[in-house]
Amino acid sequence: MELTRKLEILADAAKYDASCASSGAARKDSRDGKGIGSTGGMGICHSYTPDGRCVSLLKVLLTNACLYDCHYCINRRSSNVQRARFTPEEVVQLTLDFYKRNYIEGLFLSSGIVRSADFTMEQVIEVARQLREVHHFRGYIHLKTIPEASQELIEKAGRYADRISINVELPTQEGLDKLAPEKNLANTKQAMGGIRAKIEETVSARKEASQIRNAPRAKAPVFATGQSTQMIVGADESSDALVLARADELYRDYRLRRVYYSGFSPIPEPSVLLPIKPPPLVREHRLYQADWLLRFYGFDVGELLPREDPNLDLELDPKLAWALRNRPLFPVDINRAPRELLWRIPGLGTVNVERIVAARRHSRLRLIDLQRMRVSLKKVLPFIIAADHTPRVAVLEAANLRHRFLPAPRQLELNFNAPPPATPQDALMALSGQL
Amino acid sequence: MITATIQPTFSAWRGQARELLQRGIRPEHVDWCDATQTPALLMEEPAAYTARPPTDIKVPAEFLNLAASVCAHTDARRFAILYRLLYRLTWGGERHLLSHPADPDTRQCQVWAKAIGRDIHKMHAFVRFRLIGVDEATQREQFVAWFEPEYRIVQLATPFFRKRFASMDWSILTPHECAHWDGQDLTFSPGVSQSEVPDADAHDDLWRTYYRSIFNPARLKVQAMQSEMPQKYWKNLPEAQIIHELISSSGERMKQMIATPERPVKPMPDNAYLKKLHGRKRGAEGEG
Ligand code: SF4
Numbered sequence: 138m139e140l141t142r143k144l145e146i147l148a149d150a151a152k153y154d155a156s157c158a159s160s161g162a163a164r165k166d167s168r169d170g171k172g173i174g175s176t177g178g179m180g181i182c183h184s185y186t187p188d189g190r191c192v193s194l195l196k197v198l199l200t201n202a203c204l205y206d207c208h209y210c211i212n213r214r215s216s217n218v219q220r221a222r223f224t225p226e227e228v229v230q231l232t233l234d235f236y237k238r239n240y241i242e243g244l245f246l247s248s249g250i251v252r253s254a255d256f257t258m259e260q261v262i263e264v265a266r267q268l269r270e271v272h273h274f275r276g277y278i279h280l281k282t283i284p285e286a287s288q289e290l291i292e293k294a295g296r297y298a299d300r301i302s303i304n305v306e307l308p309t310q311e312g313l314d315k316l317a318p319e320k321n322l323a324n325t326k327q328a329m330g331g332i333r334a335k336i337e338e339t340v341s342a343r344k345e346a347s348q349i350r351n352a353p354r355a356k357a358p359v360f361a362t363g364q365s366t367q368m369i370v371g372a373d374e375s376s377d378a379l380v381l382a383r384a385d386e387l388y389r390d391y392r393l394r395r396v397y398y399s400g401f402s403p404i405p406e407p408s409v410l411l412p413i414k415p416p417p418l419v420r421e422h423r424l425y426q427a428d429w430l431l432r433f434y435g436f437d438v439g440e441l442l443p444r445e446d447p448n449l450d451l452e453l454d455p456k457l458a459w460a461l462r463n464r465p466l467f468p469v470d471i472n473r474a475p476r477e478l479l480w481r482i483p484g485l486g487t488v489n490v491e492r493i494v495a496a497r498r499h500s501r502l503r504l505i506d507l508q509r510m511r512v513s514l515k516k517v518l519p520f521i522i523a524a525d526h527t528p529r530v531a532v533l534e535a536a537n538l539r540h541r542f543l544p545a546p547r548q549l550e551l552n553f554n555a556p557p558p559a560t561p562q563d564a565l566m567a568l569s570g571q572l
Numbered sequence: 573m574i575t576a577t578i579q580p581t582f583s584a585w586r587g588q589a590r591e592l593l594q595r596g597i598r599p600e601h602v603d604w605c606d607a608t609q610t611p612a613l614l615m616e617e618p619a620a621y622t623a624r625p626p627t628d629i630k631v632p633a634e635f636l637n638l639a640a641s642v643c644a645h646t647d648a649r650r651f652a653i654l655y656r657l658l659y660r661l662t663w664g665g666e667r668h669l670l671s672h673p674a675d676p677d678t679r680q681c682q683v684w685a686k687a688i689g690r691d692i693h694k695m696h697a698f699v700r701f702r703l704i705g706v707d708e709a710t711q712r713e714q715f716v717a718w719f720e721p722e723y724r725i726v727q728l729a730t731p732f733f734r735k736r737f738a739s740m741d742w743s744i745l746t747p748h749e750c751a752h753w754d755g756q757d758l759t760f761s762p763g764v765s766q767s768e769v770p771d772a773d774a775h776d777d778l779w780r781t782y783y784r785s786i787f788n789p790a791r792l793k794v795q796a797m798q799s800e801m802p803q804k805y806w807k808n809l810p811e812a813q814i815i816h817e818l819i820s821s822s823g824e825r826m827k828q829m830i831a832t833p834e835r836p837v838k839p840m841p842d843n844a845y846l847k848k849l850h851g852r853k854r855g856a857e858g859e860g
Contacts, residue, residue: 141781148785166735170755175736181697182800184811186787187819189796196786204846206837215838231778237715237740238701240779253845276736285849319849402790403826409834418791496674506674 138221144231146221150201150212151247153404154304154367155397157182159193159242159277161363162299172273174236174243176299180277181242194245194279195235199223199260203249207306207317208408209372209401212249216406225264232268236276243277243299244268254285258294265297284321284328291328295335295361300394303328304367308383312373316410329391332364336392363394370424371416372401377424378447381438385431398424423449430456433487434480452543457483460520464533470522472501484516516542577605578651580724582643586636589655593629599659604651629662634670641685644724650684653677691722692729698805699733699744702773707741712755715742718769718808726751727760734758745769776810783811789822790829 164177182191200222201212211218232244246264250257261280268274280298282291295301303325307313310322339360366387368380384396400421401411427449430436434456441455442448443462450458460467460483469478471493479490492510496502501524504514519532519541532538574597578584592602635658642650657677660666672678701715715737721729730744730751743752748763797815806812840846 141778144778144781145785148782152786152788167738168735170739173737173739175732179693181693183697184783184809185797185801186783187794187797187815187822188788188791189793189800190788190791191800192783192786195782204841204843206840208837214841215835217835234775235779235782237703237713237737238773238775238779239699239717239737252843319846321849400791402788403829404790405829405832407829407832407834409836411834415790418793492673495671499668499672500674502674509674509676509679 140227140231143221143223143227144197146219147197147199147201147223150198150218150249151196151245153210153399153402154196154245154247154281155190155399156245156279156302156365156367156395157191157193157196158300158365158395159279161394162277163362165275167273167275172275173233174274174276176243176275176277183239183241193242194277195232195241195243196245197223197228197231199225199228199246199248199257199264200251201249202251204252205250205317205319207320208410209306209316209369209404211404211406213408215408218406225260225267228264229267229272232276233272233274236274241276243279245279245281247281250283254283255287255290258283258286258290262290262294262297265294269297282328282332284324286328288328288331291331292335292360295332296359298361300363300365301332301361302365302367303332305383305387306367306369307373308368308375308379309373312375316373326391329364329366329387329393332361333391335360336362336364364391365393365395365397367397367399370398370400370421372411376442376447377420377427377449378438378442378444380424381427381431381442384428385438388432396428398428417451419451420449423451423455427455435477453539454483456481457516457542461539464538467520467533468522468528469520471507472497472522472524482517482520484513484520573601573603575603575605576651577607580606580608580643582640585643585651585654586639589658590629592655593658593662596663599652599656602652602655604655606648606651609648631658631661632670635661638670638681638685640728641688642681644688644728645684646723647684653680657681688723688725688728692725694805695719695721695725695729696732698801698809700773700808700810701737701742702770703775704770710741710755713740715740716769717742717744718766719744719746720804720808721746721748722804724748730758772810780811780814784814784818787818789818789825792819792822794819 158180159176160178160180162176166175166177167173180193182193184192186192198212200220201218202220202222203210203212203214206213206215208215210216228244228246232241235241236243244264246261248257248261261282265278265280268278277300278298279300279302280294282294282301282303284303291301305322305325306317306320313320313322368383370380380398387393387396398421400416400418402415427436427441430441431438436456436459441459449455453461460481466478466481469482471479471482476490476494479485479493480487485493489510489512493502493507496506500506503525504523507517507523508514518526519528519538521528574592576588576592578588639654639658642654657669660677661669669675669678673682699717699719701717703713704716705714706712707714726744726746726749730753733742733744733751734753737753738755741754743750745764745766745768747765750761750764752759752761801809801812806815840850
């Protein structure tokens with residue numbers, strides 16, 4: 138099979154993995170003139186496809202032949218998709234050629250499972266090994282690992298990769314039993330625990346190595362700096378509360394860098410076991426917003442999703458929805474309130490909270506100051522007190538406060554009831570500005 | 573009134589600003605001009621200074637970084653506002669000015685610096701190298717790229733490429749300034765026109781194949797793409813040539829997916845590993 142055709146099949150097979158991050162790697166570069174590449178600092182999105190997703194890595198499968206039967210996946214054994222397989226050398230060459238042209242920041246490699254978990258992992262590791270050891274590639278490598286693979290192989294993968302990931306796929310074992318009968322949550326967690334231990338061991342060993350001043354300098358061990366995972370949303374019945382509770386557990390217990398949420402979307406080889414109707418794209422977006430609130434704003438899952446209402450409001454962002462349920466806490470005085478309370482004001486992000494805390498040391502803040510920080514006044518006004526503003530009690534208590542924040546009706550229709558934007562033709566028109 | 577006519581670079585501004593500051597010239601008495609924009613004006617004789625110059629001027633490192641960014645901007649007010657900020661930081665005694673994000677001068681400079689940061693980031697992302705040959709003597713591959721940044725960021729943005737692509741020879745050409753790396757030195761030369769750059773690379777087709785295949789037609793979000801990759805960059809991105817095609821065919825592809833008859837579940841193949849997996853699971857369930 139021609140290389141172009143293989144690339145077509147094996148990139149198509151990989152596109153359902155939402156992860157694309159290339160940030161958070163240890164600093165390395167190629168100034169020594171050997172090899173190529175660098176990592177460290179902010180990740181770079183080298184392109185965007187019309188589905189709004191960033192292209193930062195060459196994301197491919199080594200092969201899309203697979204023994205497993207995960208029903209949301211185009212590569213499952215029950216699918217009639219055409220199968221292909223790259224040789225390790227082909228992936229290595231593609232990565233280097235793309236990298237030198239600055240198309241990408243590195244490689245994200247995963248694979249369908251052939252023969253066994255260990256056999257598959259060995260193939261994947263071989264690509265990373267060649268890149269690092271033969272070509273001195275210093276760009277980003279993300280390897281997908283298989284929880285059933287041996288600890289030894291997972292550790293080997295971690296030595297070459299900047300990031301490793303295992304997808305939990307669905308938040309509950311019941312969901313997996315139905316849709317991914319070969320996958321097992323307990324195995325996944327156990328493997329994640331092993332990776333976490335290895336990452337932490339490496340971090341402390343590195344610290345130690347850097348503290349030893351005497352020559353010969355101890356060589357710091359190398360291991361991936363982070364792990365991440367993905368959950369598919371809308372393929373089973375799981376509520377947002379279940380999804381977020383699982384994510385929260387993974388962040389806490391396994392120190393994951395990121396949990397990706399991937400709204401299930403129709404695939405070319407549909408399975409009888411899957412819903413025909415995909416969830417609205419906005420659900421995925423709301424989950425990401427809630428995820429940020431958990432990680433950076435001090436919220437916990439129960440606050441965002443009270444028991445009687447286990448799904449996120451699709452029309453309002455989760456912080457705003459929380460604030461509307463907790464109005465007695467407002468208004469908050471932006472000139473006095475502690476950070477933790479400022480974080481809870483709808484429309485204020487962490488960056489602006491820092492600006493407010495810095496600025497109020499100099500003067501009492503007025504609305505004009507917020508405006509200069511590009512805060513959306515429309516959103517914050519009912520919830521804050523500033524030097525020249527106190528909201529009328531009636532506004533905050535009004536039963537129709539929610540309506541103030543709903544998008545205009547036409548947009549509502551566009552955003553939430555139909556897959557946005559309405560048709561590809563509309564999208565093209567919007568692009569060219571022609572009618 | 574003093575007219576300070578300078579080349580529009582950070583180092584020119586810094587030299588001039590240092591001198592004015594030492595003489596205690598107040599910001600409202602300086603008129604900053606870009607030498608490339610105005611007919612050459614002589615700097616007027618300064619009025620005899622009235623204030624005692626501070627023995628040594630200290631500014632936070634943070635200010636110098638900010639100033640280097642702001643000078644790369646093209647807003648005509650940048651030199652004047654930057655000088656006012658500098659004056660207030662030193663003579664004005666407002667030493668914490670930079671940590672005061674509600675101050676209009678600080679804020680304005682931060683907004684400019686942010687635009688510069690974004691432009692640099694986009695340059696790191698959207699430069700596309702084309703292979704033009706291999707140096708016979710050194711055997712190093714040689715690449716050229718054409719890029720059109722919004723601001724004067726070539727010197728700020730290119731150290732990144734040196735770190736990443738140290739082992740290849742490359743030139744990045746832009747309308748204002750060009751950067752060249754030969755494995756030893758990073759050098760700069762005046763801007764050129766696009767006609768000097770080859771307009772394709774043999775790998776562009778393979779790259780477009782990848783771009784086409786990684787796109788998911790079931791999740792069209794054109795707005796999201798455009799806000800991160802504005803149309804002004806498209807003309808120099810090989811993959812952007814197929815954006816229209818991808819968008820216009822996505823509706824049809826989506827319909828096909830939905831119309832495809834659902835595939836039945838296939839029985840488990842005769843595979844030892846799979847059997848072990850399923851067996852273990854059943855075992856675990858039995859115990860629990
Ligand atoms: S293991 Fe499951 S998700 Fe992974 S490629 Fe195979 S079928 Fe797809």
